[in-house]
Amino acid sequence: MTLSPGEEPENPSQPSTITDIGDPGMDRGRTTKDEYTYIADGYSLFRRTIFIVTVCSSMFTNQLGLCNSLTTLEIIGDSFGVTDPGKLSWTISGYGLTLGTFVLIGGRFGDEFGNKAIFIIGMGWLALTSMMAGASVYSSYPIYILARVLQGLGPALTVPNALAIMGKCFSSGPRNMGFAWFAASAPVGAMAGLLFGPLFAMAWWPWIYWSQALGVAFLFVLSFVAIPNVPTEVEEKKRPTIRETLDRLDVFGGASGVVALVLFNFAWNQSLVTTWDEPYVYACLILSVLFMVAFFYVEIRVARYPILPVAILTSDIAFVFACTAAGWSTFGIWLFYVIRTCLNVGGQTPIQLAAWLSPILITGIGTALVVGKIITKVPASFIMLFAMICYLITSLLMALRPVESIYWTYFFFGTIIATFAMDSSLPAATIIFSSAVPRQYQGMGSSVIMTIVVYSISLGLGFAGTIELQINNGGKTPADLLHGYRGTLWFSVGLTAFGTILAIFFLLKDYRQRNPRKYEEGEISASIGA
Structure with missing residues (x-):
């Protein structure tokens, strides 16, 4: 008998005997679930x-x-x-x-x-x-x-x-x-x-x-x-038919969603090459919206096993998506344009930049392991707010950083704080997602969050690149290049400020859900005092 994760055996008093063939690290004949x-x-x-x-x-x-x-x-x-x-x-x-x-x-x-x-x-x-x-x-x-x-x-x-x-x-x-x-x-x-x-x-x-x-x-x-x-x-009791497999893969929903995401991202990034004067760039953007409408129609009306069920699109999930997208878009912009500033304006070399960014090795590992220890003891909404504040501080440091400043000021502290943001926001988003969706959708949590993370990095670069080209006067001089780079970094400041405000609202909402009696008593006291 094969048990799926979380499934109880039919007769707990007679558990199945388990044998792990070919693995010397496993004990044989174990019986517990x-x-x-x-x-x-x-x-x-x-x-x-x-x-x-x-x-x-x-x-x-x-x-x-x-x-x-x-x-x-x-x-x-x-x-x-x-x-x-x-x-x-x-x-x-x-x-x-x-x-x-x-x-x-x-x-x-x-x-x-x-x-x-x-x-x-x-x-x-x-x-x-x-x-x-x-x-x-x-x-x-x-x-x-x-x-x-x-x-x-x-x-x-x-x-x-x-x-x-x-x-x-x-x-x-x-x-x-x-x-x-x-x-x-x-x-x-x-x-x-x-x-x-x-x-x-x-x-x-x-x-x-x-x-x-x-x-x-x-x-x-x-x-x-x-x-x-x-x-x-998939249940192992009988081999699924081709039709059942296609239904479970949500082929039409997946295809329309992929086309929508590809066209939307392509339009913003290709506009950096051809500008928005080319008709096909606009056409890709319009088509992406149409395919996205088709995606949601399929997910809501057609798909038997939707790849992105509408049931998960709650207000809590909206907070998670928005904060995650704002934070990781900022990460992509910060990393790309800080490096461009150092290489093309500051005169640093690629090897020198590797040395400058080396603290992420220590602080990144340390932060991830600490979060792994405390994630079950500290509310994930608090960790998310902490991450967004770190993103905001890093963005401000890099937007304000003078090109001629020494390493141990803006760059060093910005790099350290950025790792706090990255390695705390991802587990926090996963935890919040898992708490907000029904049990049957738990398995897709990490995939959805990772989709938001990596797609936001790419799309954020597309937005930032458009800003850069609009304000850098052609990038013919170091001063023009720096002006364009700073514009993108200030755009990242705005993104993280928006994400921080959302995280504050989500923390208050989470506190109200965790402590409804205290919240109601506070409202009553306030009304009496008034």
């Missing part, structure tokens, strides 16, 4: 470490793929004869476009076909497209951008399924720390990208991606051994 459901709880320390490292490698490679190109944009562009900032920005936004668009789809595929299988496919895809990105040096810049766009599909498959694997293999206590290590792997991956990207570029920039391909290929092989088989959401 938790040991069967949460298979990784019984792993030896060595086996558990390998498992966690393999699963967390999805977030590591995701951030590596984003940051290994941040400080080398101009080097790569020069090899193709491309210097237009709008075209260069596609190196980052193209990667984020597919990642943000397909994360939710990747999670649904894992539910239907197995999280381990989709995780492995994602790693294999990322290895192949990384090789393609390096090999594009022999072709053209559009082929390179195509490779970067295709690269984003790899993490879109691995990240949501890594979270699902962690949730299905660990019980609540170890799971929280597993998620903390997952979050901690993000700054490690970012730091690796910021360091090794320019180091490999000093030899020949294609090695940025070829080295990534070799590392991911190793993880692809390791995943077969390190990750156990976990049950799918």
Whole structure:
């Protein structure tokens, strides 16, 4: 008999005997429900470490793929004869476009076909497209951008399924720390990208991606051994028909949603290259709205298994979405334009920037692990407010930072505070989402939040780039460049101020729900005093 997570055996007095074949780290003949459901709880320390490292490698490679190109944009562009900032920005936004668009789809595929299988496919895809990105040096810049766009599909498959694997293999206590290590792997991956990207570029920039391909290929092989088989959401009693599978995948809803997100993001980012004078840019924007209307119609009226059920769109979820989008859009703008300011105006080198950003390695890991410990003791709404305040402070520091200032002032403290924001907002958003939606939608929580996170980064860069091009007078002088960069950083200040206000309202709302009697007594006292 096979039990899904959380399902009780029919006869608790006669539990099923469990045998884990081929795993020396597991005891044989275990009989308790938790040991069967949460298979990784019984792993030896060595086996558990390998498992966690393999699963967390999805977030590591995701951030590596984003940051290994941040400080080398101009080097790569020069090899193709491309210097237009709008075209260069596609190196980052193209990667984020597919990642943000397909994360939710990747999670649904894992539910239907197995999280381990989709995780492995994602790693294999990322290895192949990384090789393609390096090999594009022999072709053209559009082929390179195509490779970067295709690269984003790899993490879109691995990240949501890594979270699902962690949730299905660990019980609540170890799971929280597993998620903390997952979050901690993000700054490690970012730091690796910021360091090794320019180091490999000093030899020949294609090695940025070829080295990534070799590392991911190793993880692809390791995943077969390190990750156990976990049950799918589909009932195993009978094999579903093709029609049932298509219904569960929500093909029409998924397709219309993907097209809407791609067209909307493409319009804003392509406008940096061609400006809004081109009719096809407007056409893409209008079509994206029409496809989004079609998506919601399918989800509400047609889909039997909607990929984004309307039941989850509550006021609490709206707060989560808005705060998460504001915060992570700001992160993308902050990271991209602070680096551009240092490289193109301040005169810093890519290696020097890697050293300047190195504190994220320590503070990022530390913050993630602390949040993993306190997340069940401190209200998630408070942690979200803390994260938004940190985003706001970081944005202000970087918008006000004089180019000639020394490292240990604005830049150092801005970098430290930014890691507090990133590694506290993501778990807080996941917790709030899980508390606000019905039980049957718990599994999609991490996928939805990750969709908001990565799509917001890409879209935020599109908005910021439009602002930059409108105010930088063509970017012909360092002063013009700096004026455009500062405009985008002040835009990020506005975004985080909006997110902070929303987080304050949400904290008050959450307090009222947690303490209804105290709130009512306070209102009565106030009315009497009046």
